[in-house]
Amino acid sequence: DGGITQSPKYLFRKEGQNVTLSCEQNLNHDAMYWYRQDPGQGLRLIYYSQIVNDFQKGDIAEGYSVSREKKESFPLTVTSAQKNPTAFYLCASSAIDGGPYNEQFFGPGTRLTVL
Amino acid sequence: AQTVTQSQPEMSVQEAETVTLSCTYDTSESDYYLFWYKQPPSRQMILVIRQEAYKQQNATENRFSVNFQKAAKSFSLKISDSQLGDAAMYFCAYSNNNDMRFGAGTRLTVKP
Numbered sequence: 001d002g003g004i005t006q007s008p009k010y011l012f013r014k015e016g017q018n019v020t021l022s023c024e025q026n027l028n029h030d031a032m033y034w035y036r037q038d039p040g041q042g043l044r045l046i047y048y049s050q051i052v053n054d055f056q057k058g059d060i061a062e063g064y065s066v067s068r069e070k071k072e073s074f075p076l077t078v079t080s081a082q083k084n085p086t087a088f089y090l091c092a093s094s095a096i097d098g099g100p101y102n103e104q105f106f107g108p109g110t111r112l113t114v115l
Numbered sequence: 116a117q118t119v120t121q122s123q124p125e126m127s128v129q130e131a132e133t134v135t136l137s138c139t140y141d142t143s144e145s146d147y148y149l150f151w152y153k154q155p156p157s158r159q160m161i162l163v164i165r166q167e168a169y170k171q172q173n174a175t176e177n178r179f180s181v182n183f184q185k186a187a188k189s190f191s192l193k194i195s196d197s198q199l200g201d202a203a204m205y206f207c208a209y210s211n212n213n214d215m216r217f218g219a220g221t222r223l224t225v226k227p
Contacts, residue, residue, distance in 0.1 A: 033215075041220075042206055042219045042220055045214075045215075088158065092160075103162055106159065108159050109158050
């Protein structure tokens with residue numbers, strides 16, 4: 001089945017530690033995205049990538065880092081510099097060959113809790 | 116910057132009735148897409164319906180339809196014959212050049 005997988009589903013981190021969230025897609029999509037979702041708020045864009053080895057900051061990139069070494073993978077690292085990392089993180093992907101208006105497909109999300 | 120506003124944090128509807136969720140957006144672009152996504156308790160985001168800005172005809176997907184008013188920058192979602200499985204958070208989204216912006220969401224409750 002084609003889709004997007006995120007792991008782990010739940011993640012706990014101690015203050016001061018970096019943690020990496022995994023996102024893999026087998027939809028052959030060029031573009032991948034990371035969003036943060038807080039209670040009562042919509043999705044806010046952290047980083048996105050439209051091609052391997054290239055990525056762009058979104059609205060709330062501070063305290064986060066990403067890499068795009070493979071088309072299928074777009075891991076997100078939450079660093080100790082992120083002041084309030086407890087949140088629900090969603091990864092998405094989309095095709096871009098049909099123009100700029102393609103639907104984004106979402107993974108199941110990772111709930112990160114800082115202890 | 117484009118913004119998307121959903122003015123109804125919560126809505127409720129009786130099973131089998133119709134409900135309309137509101138969404139307005141701000142943009143200076145003439146060509147873009149609008150989406151409604153559903154997020155059930157599982158938190159999996161699911162596309163409900165989408166509308167191309169250059170199409171005047173309102174999109175329809177089974178029980179879901181939109182009222183797209185381009186001049187007013189309004190994009191409401193109508194759910195007919197509401198079912199218990201429709202209970203979820205609904206997010207309106209605007210997309211231009213793969214830059215997708217989401218509203219804060221509307222929580223829909225369906226009463227049996």
